[in-house]
Amino acid sequence: MSMNREILLRVENLTQMYGDRIGCKDVNFDLWPGEVLGIVGESGSGKSTLLNCISAQLQPTSGSVSYNTRADGLKDIYHMIEPERRLLMRTDWAFVHQNPRDGLRMNVSAGANVGERLMAVGDRHYGNIRNTAEDWLSRVEIQDNRLDDLPSTFSGGMQQRLQIARNLVTGPRLVFMDEPTGGLDVSVQAKLLDLLRSLVRNLGLSVIIVTHDLAVARLLSHRLMVMQRGHVVESGLTDQVLDDPQHPYTQLLVSSILQT
Amino acid sequence: MTEQQTADSYNFAYLDEQTKRMIRRALLKAVAIPGYQVPFAGREMPMPYGWGTGGVQVTAAVIGPEDTLKVIDQGSDDTTNAVSIRNFFAKTAGVPTTDKTAEATLIQTRHRIPEKDLREDQILVYQVPIPEPLRFLEPRETETRKMHALEEYGLMHVKLYEDIARHGHIATTYAYPVLVNDRYVMDPSPIPKFDNPKMNDMAALQLFGAGREKRIYALPPYTKVKSLDFEDHPFVIQKWDDICGMCGADNTFLDEVILDDVGSRMFVCSDSDHCNERQAAGHRGPQNGDASYTPEAAE
Numbered sequence: 299m300s301m302n303r304e305i306l307l308r309v310e311n312l313t314q315m316y317g318d319r320i321g322c323k324d325v326n327f328d329l330w331p332g333e334v335l336g337i338v339g340e341s342g343s344g345k346s347t348l349l350n351c352i353s354a355q356l357q358p359t360s361g362s363v364s365y366n367t368r369a370d371g372l373k374d375i376y377h378m379i380e381p382e383r384r385l386l387m388r389t390d391w392a393f394v395h396q397n398p399r400d401g402l403r404m405n406v407s408a409g410a411n412v413g414e415r416l417m418a419v420g421d422r423h424y425g426n427i428r429n430t431a432e433d434w435l436s437r438v439e440i441q442d443n444r445l446d447d448l449p450s451t452f453s454g455g456m457q458q459r460l461q462i463a464r465n466l467v468t469g470p471r472l473v474f475m476d477e478p479t480g481g482l483d484v485s486v487q488a489k490l491l492d493l494l495r496s497l498v499r500n501l502g503l504s505v506i507i508v509t510h511d512l513a514v515a516r517l518l519s520h521r522l523m524v525m526q527r528g529h530v531v532e533s534g535l536t537d538q539v540l541d542d543p544q545h546p547y548t549q550l551l552v553s554s555i556l557q558t
Numbered sequence: 559m560t561e562q563q564t565a566d567s568y569n570f571a572y573l574d575e576q577t578k579r580m581i582r583r584a585l586l587k588a589v590a591i592p593g594y595q596v597p598f599a600g601r602e603m604p605m606p607y608g609w610g611t612g613g614v615q616v617t618a619a620v621i622g623p624e625d626t627l628k629v630i631d632q633g634s635d636d637t638t639n640a641v642s643i644r645n646f647f648a649k650t651a652g653v654p655t656t657d658k659t660a661e662a663t664l665i666q667t668r669h670r671i672p673e674k675d676l677r678e679d680q681i682l683v684y685q686v687p688i689p690e691p692l693r694f695l696e697p698r699e700t701e702t703r704k705m706h707a708l709e710e711y712g713l714m715h716v717k718l719y720e721d722i723a724r725h726g727h728i729a730t731t732y733a734y735p736v737l738v739n740d741r742y743v744m745d746p747s748p749i750p751k752f753d754n755p756k757m758n759d760m761a762a763l764q765l766f767g768a769g770r771e772k773r774i775y776a777l778p779p780y781t782k783v784k785s786l787d788f789e790d791h792p793f794v795i796q797k798w799d800d801i802c803g804m805c806g807a808d809n810t811f812l813d814e815v816i817l818d819d820v821g822s823r824m825f826v827c828s829d830s831d832h833c834n835e836r837q838a839a840g841h842r843g844p845q846n847g848d849a850s851y852t853p854e855a856a857e
Contacts, residue, residue: 381708403695406720413719418712424722424788446723 305366306331306472306504307352312361314347320528321347325361327523327533331471334498334505336519336536338512338551344528345508346476352506353393353474354383365390365472388418392465396477398457401464402449408435408460409445415468434463438493455486459493466497473498475507479514491517512555516540524548571618571651577601581619581774585765588776593738594706595689600772604646609639610668611769613685614646617666620681620765621647627655628662633670633811633828640668657831669732671753673810673832676762678779684747686768689775691735691745711743714786722791731796737784744775744783751785752795752811758783800825803845805836 307329314321322344329335337345350356352363354375364372365386375383387393395401402411412431413421421427432442438459440452449457458478465473478494479487495518498505509515515522516536523533524545532545543549569575577599584598603611621627627647631640635657643666644655656662659672666683676682692702695713705713714735721729734751738744746757747766757764757777764777777783787793801808803815803824810832812825824845827833837846 384708384710403716406695406716407723409723410716410720414712414716417715417719418710420712422715422789424719425790427719428723 304331305329305372306333307366307506308362308364308372309352310362310364312348312351312363313359314344314351314356315359320344322351322525322528325530327530329472329504329506331504332502333521334503334507334519336515336522337506337508337525338510338515338522339525340551341510343525345510345525347528348525349474349476349506349508353391354387355393388415389468390471392468392470392473394458394461394465394473394475394478396480398449398454398461401461402457404448404450406448407446408440408449408452411449411460411464412467415464419468430467431463434467435460437497438463453486455482455490458482458490462494462497466501466503469501471504473503473505475505475509477509477511478507479509479511487514494518512540512551524551568650570623571621571647572604573601573615573618577615578619581615584774585616585619585776588765588774589763589778591742592777592781593742593744593775595773595775598772598774600769603769605642607770608687610643610666610685612767612771612774613666613668613683613769614643614767615769616683616765616767616774617643617647617664618651620683621651621653621664623651623653625653625664626662627651627653628657628659628665628831629655630665630667630670630672630829632668633813634830636830658835659831669748669750670811670828671749671756673827673829674835676760678761680762682760682762682764684749684764684766686745686747686766686773687770688733689745689766689768689771689773691733691743706742709741711737714743715788718786718788718791722788728787728791728793734793735786737786738777739782740784743786746783750796750811751793754783754785754793755795798825801843802827802833803843805833805841805846806843807833807836807841 305328309325309327312325313323325348337348339345351358357376362374364374367373409428409431412434413427416427416430432445435442435445440456440459449460452460479490482490491514507518519536522536522539523530526547532539532548539548540552543552581598584596588596601615603614605611629640629644631637634640647653648655659674663679664681668685690702692705692713694717696702718728732748732750733745734754736744736746736754746754759780761779763779766775785793798812802810802812804826807827811828813828815824815826817823
């Protein structure tokens, strides 16, 4: 039982059906503090459905998602009352969307975007909020003279970094990422991955990252789950899965990468 | 007032009795939950949205034959909107109307709260264009309702933050958001923030009607109303360097009036009744015969 207390997130028999069609079926895993879990698979394989179910955005058809809350230990997130769940989502959790426009408020400045979560948890001192926002912009390598600019004046890579800053400002323990490097060109992708990797390591974050890019998965994640048609077909340590794939689909996936 | 005779073909105060009951039920709920927006089945009124259809419906639901009605538009009793709504009720309800804040039992207003303190036996009805204070940043009604229900008001401060970031101070000057009874965040309708402190602990009942959005909310007498702010940027009301040119008041909301095309201007009380009363009591401003002021001396 002592190990139970350390588990950050436990997913048991998670199933999401869309009528007769399977979104994802019988998914089980534990996530440990500081661990980065990659979920890979082709598009339509149920990655995003799974992520939405785990991140309290889509109630699963059956199964449970339990999170190790600071106050009460492991708790099923769908049995929490709504205020508790929403508080969790904006303090202990973070969600980085593929398209930064989904995760940012485009009509307020970068500073207000970063400050929003602080104000949501009751921070009412303008100077402090601004200083924290400034600090976070520099941590994601955005110049501090862009603090009062609208996100729409930022490049795609900067928007994505701003979204990350906005999410990490409340010191979350668990971060969900849905294709964080999608839509970015290769050099910007590389920089962003570098940044993510150092942030994850320095802050001791636990991350669940959904991607179809095996290179991203290999760089960031410790452990990998491969999905096909809603089922987890293979899981294990990243290097093990990628270097010695067992399931035919994983073998296909790995061999389809261009070798350099 | 030439139209004191009632139009017999209308029900008292225009609306039918069932509609008035429906609105009164919404009003009771609104008074029971200060600051909460109660949906109501808003009716078509013989005026366009934006001209006070919400306020008129609330007034029609609470007005009685013994009431005396005052209507204010931008602080003044003699602007188009005020005159036509006053005539509307004079015609359909046959109630006496007045310009005097002290004589009125029911005051419908747009943009201002009278400068004179209101009493317990008075009701103030506001015309509201957009009742949802969170609308600026959150366009989804389902989401704003949830935010009210769960008291998630951080977003309101994002707007104030943005003000300070852009202008160096909280530049919202009207429809300044308030926290009611330590619970609901409320849009006080487009009154200047100058009037916000008057809402706090007011003796009169305050009712808000939004016709297009079909929402009613209320502040019972003596309700706590706090304007939102930051610890290091506290709420302040507008100040003027000048005083009222007509009555010399230095503590009222002033309108700027351009006098010619060479830059002459004067400031005058926006509350015309208050200004007239002061002048009748012998107060004089610089442009109204106060000897200490001449335009030449001012230059």
